[in-house]
Amino acid sequence: MLIQLAEPFQIVSPISSISLLTIPWYFFLLFFCISNYYLCVRLPANRYTALQLLAIHSLAAAITIGLWMLLGWSWARALAELNTYEPSVVYAQSQMINTIIGLLLYGIWVLIHYTYLMAKGDHTENADALAQKLLISNIELQTIKASVHPHFMYNSLNMLANLSIIAPDKIHDKCVQMSEFLRYSVNYSKNELVTIEEELNHVKNYLAIERERFGEGLEVFIEVDNNALGQPAMPLLLFPLIENAIKHGIQSHAGAGFIKISIKQNQNSIDLCVSNSYDPTGNKAQSTKHGLASLKKRLQSYYGPGSRFNAEQTDEVYSVALSLPFLTRATALPQRK
Incomplete structure (x- = not known):
């Protein structure tokens, strides 16, 4: 089978x-x-x-x-x-x-x-833009508070009262400087970008008021590269640094103090440095640590990772150095769609 x-x-x-x-x-x-x-x-x-x-x-x-x-x-x-x-x-x-x-x-x-x-x-860009707007609003509120803070207004009015007695011819100029300073502080956020020159004029007005108050207790030195004056910058770039120098440096300094502003234009960046005399034994104003922290966040938002923020302190000098890439109105974050 x-x-x-x-x-x-x-x-x-x-x-x-x-x-x-x-x-x-x-x-x-x-x-x-x-x-x-x-x-x-x-x-x-x-x-x-x-x-x-x-x-x-x-x-x-x-x-x-x-x-x-x-x-x-x-x-x-x-x-x-x-x-x-x-x-x-x-x-x-x-x-x-x-x-x-x-x-x-x-x-x-x-x-x-x-x-x-x-x-x-x-x-992501919309989220960044929203975060930027919130930061700007927060800084704007802090700036207005600092500008119209009762102590600031009280000191300024006292200064004007004293000038009315000893130097009435100065009152007009000081009132104009106070007006310009307050106007810029309140209205700066309407501009997406300003210039280095506008920022410098803003802090000059502030320092002129403070110099009248401190008298010989405050010296101001400004070194500026004229080529940098027309460069675009984020609003309120310098004021937090100057306010910090006054509040935590000059006010607590036993003797005469100084503030030095240096602005230089390099090939690929704008370098700014604000230094002030520092007295470690002086009475320090209470710090909320919001001013410089908010500034650093805004620098990151406007300038990106190319920005540099460096703070140094010695026994007698405190300084903050910024290195910022060039900005244009086309690349500024608030204008992105």
């Missing part, structure tokens, strides 16, 4: 064969397409031209789909070894259409990723 051996197990259904070939194969295509997100991240749409992006992504698509097609060919050969229904024939007959589908899907995922990145970028 002859015993007929069973033939090897075969999948004879073309549909089953096509499914075995395409489902795992297209899963890898999905993986490749999702992975191009990282290429989109490395190639921001706002830094490259459309032609450059098209050329780079076309090359990436050609390489990716070429590898994917090779993977499909290898998978079809592997299935053929398992005696499935002619997978290599199915692969060969659909090679062109699969290549086209692969390229289309790759391109669609590139567009999806760029759409997501642009939406994410807009959300």
